[in-house]
Amino acid sequence: MGQVKHSPRTAGPSHLVVVDLDVPKGKGSSDAPGGADTFKALCERAGQPAPATLSVRTPTGGAxxxxxxxxxxxxxxxxxRLGRLIDTRAWGGYVVAPGSTTAAGAYEVTDPAAPAPFPAWLYSLLAPRQALRQLTGRPATQRTGRYAAAALNAETASVESAPAGERNGTLLRAARALGRFIAAGDLDRAVVEEALQWAGESAGLPSAECRNTIRSGLNWSIARNAMRRTA
Structure with missing residues (x-):
């Protein structure tokens, strides 16, 4: 058997966003719509043409x-988040580069066009909440402080990248960690809730589950830190 050549490409540092269109798995999936079908329907609903950009066929038949x-x-x-069997990879993620081969097969270029700019209408469906962008873009001289903003970035990133089975626990720990900044007046609770809600849903957690976990974690942390200040 020949040598397997597997070259990952880290999306974020490469200034790339990769839309991963997967195929259904399991028995009876041949007639089920794949990620490519869902993406095409998404474009049609938005009244947008399918983007012409660098495209790669994966060994499983995805793109x-x-x-x-x-x-x-x-x-x-x-x-x-964009639809069933559609994932995106940017900061914190990677894909196997075109031209690589694995035991499952090769990653073959199907459209050699240069990568196109990420469409604004797609970005609007994925963009972090405006409150989080405003917070992390503030100068460190404002009350939020560089440390609090860095903590918010770090905790939301950990939630977004949490593996299946650990997402709710990671979200709870993030809420508890950030609650102390709310108790100290360094972060606004509404901003933290919005940022963690977005991160939890991006990781695949249901909206209601996110809200309940965030509320529980923040309430516990704020109460505990308030008691410490008055002790």
């Missing part, structure tokens, strides 16, 4: 669509 990331924006990874 990777390569785009250049918006300037000044740090998108994370998503799973199913």
């Amino acid at each position: 990777h669509l390569y785009f250049t990331a918006p300037d000044g924006i740090r998108l994370g990874n998503t799973a199913g």
